[in-house]
Amino acid sequence: MDIQAIRRDFPVLEQYTWFQNGGVSITPVPVAAEYTRWTEEMVRRGPLHIVYPEEEYPRRKAAMERLAQFFGVAAGELALMRGVSEGFQTVVRGMEWAAGDEIVISADEEAALLLPALHLRDLYGVEVVKVPLIDDDDGQVQAVEERLGERTKLVALSHVTTDLGFRLPVERICAAARARGVRSFLDLAHSAGLYPLDLHALGCDFAGLLSYKWMYAPYAAGLLYVREEAIDAVQVRYAGGRAEQWLDPVADTFALRETAERFQYGPWCWPLVLAWAFAVEYLSAIGLEAIWARTVMLAERLKEGLMQIPSAELYTPRSPQRSAALVSFGLAGWKGEELSQVLRDEWNMVIKPLPHGREGLRASITFFLLEAEIDELLAALNSLAKQRS
Numbered sequence: 001m002d003i004q005a006i007r008r009d010f011p012v013l014e015q016y017t018w019f020q021n022g023g024v025s026i027t028p029v030p031v032a033a034e035y036t037r038w039t040e041e042m043v044r045r046g047p048l049h050i051v052y053p054e055e056e057y058p059r060r061k062a063a064m065e066r067l068a069q070f071f072g073v074a075a076g077e078l079a080l081m082r083g084v085s086e087g088f089q090t091v092v093r094g095m096e097w098a099a100g101d102e103i104v105i106s107a108d109e110e111a112a113l114l115l116p117a118l119h120l121r122d123l124y125g126v127e128v129v130k131v132p133l134i135d136d137d138d139g140q141v142q143a144v145e146e147r148l149g150e151r152t153k154l155v156a157l158s159h160v161t162t163d164l165g166f167r168l169p170v171e172r173i174c175a176a177a178r179a180r181g182v183r184s185f186l187d188l189a190h191s192a193g194l195y196p197l198d199l200h201a202l203g204c205d206f207a208g209l210l211s212y213k214w215m216y217a218p219y220a221a222g223l224l225y226v227r228e229e230a231i232d233a234v235q236v237r238y239a240g241g242r243a244e245q246w247l248d249p250v251a252d253t254f255a256l257r258e259t260a261e262r263f264q265y266g267p268w269c270w271p272l273v274l275a276w277a278f279a280v281e282y283l284s285a286i287g288l289e290a291i292w293a294r295t296v297m298l299a300e301r302l303k304e305g306l307m308q309i310p311s312a313e314l315y316t317p318r319s320p321q322r323s324a325a326l327v328s329f330g331l332a333g334w335k336g337e338e339l340s341q342v343l344r345d346e347w348n349m350v351i352k353p354l355p356h357g358r359e360g361l362r363a364s365i366t367f368f369l370l371e372a373e374i375d376e377l378l379a380a381l382n383s384l385a386k387q388r389s
Helices: 003-007 029-045 053-070 084-093 111-124 137-145 170-179 228-233 270-286 288-306 336-347 371-387
Strands: 017-019 078-081 102-106 127-131 152-158 183-187 206-210 222-226 244-248 253-256 312-314 326-331 349-353 361-364
Touching: 017 361, 017 371, 029 270, 053 078, 053 270, 078 084, 084 111, 084 152, 084 183, 084 206, 084 222, 102 111, 111 127, 111 152, 111 183, 127 137, 137 170, 152 170, 170 183, 222 228, 270 288, 288 312, 288 326, 288 371, 326 371, 336 349, 336 361, 336 371, 349 371
Parallel strands: 017 349, 102 127, 102 152, 152 183, 183 206
Antiparallel strands: 078 222, 206 222, 244 253, 312 326, 326 361, 349 361
């Protein structure tokens, strides 16, 4: 892996050190060029699906097939969405809920999963059951199993939790849910693109995917994965153009598609989807195994350095088996917002402050960071720690 050559694909790195990929990724030049290419093509030649349908529709089909192949699924198990939020809404709104039903989530979910769960609570009287995060696979699976009851209808978890960066043993959790007849949804925002993912092997019924974090495509597109045998478990609540297999406006009859595409309706920004499929090629050319190995090495370097700072507290699990590319930590005497701002002002580092009363930072460790940049962050934190020791 030629890191310097890869970094030249990200000219924004000339301005600052990027530790905020978990928010929105910076986009490499070749992927951005692919997006621009198809946008300019529409300007030059007109709406391609109208003027050149024989070109455009096969191109769209190929893009969806490439994305499906990347995740080890059939194209018919994917539906285009605006993001994980819409994918999760599609699932929960398509299920029947009654007062006393339960939805199980982790204690570290952000708005994409937490807000719809709380909304179900307020609309229907659904019980929102939170599972604590445990830095041990057996303990984490047991914590979920203990919270699966007779009224549990859905387990919805982030594969890698947003703020604290716990990587959950989702294969075992989904298997436990399935054994009890409970459906499962995974938010894959912080794992897709980091290492090879086979959605069938994960064992979930549903999953949400994003273009713009660890897949490096432009902001913003998403996918809903629906396991083939789970398609009928969710009702279509929003039936619109392109969700139909056929529509007869004279007889006023229709049939929805038999695949997950029944949940996909309305127009889409296809240059964005085409760029996402191209981003898959970009990452595959670098190699997901190499990306993951370097990510683990850099994250380990940061964690090890943090443990040498007496006033630093590591919130993310130490083991790469229990974590991914997010490293969260606190520094005694510093508020997260304050710490983030001073790192931006004095060291040109962009890094997320932890929300919701947790004081600290979340560093997103991209594979194209340099070892020297990790060391510079640690040196800055050491300096700041001494100011308030």
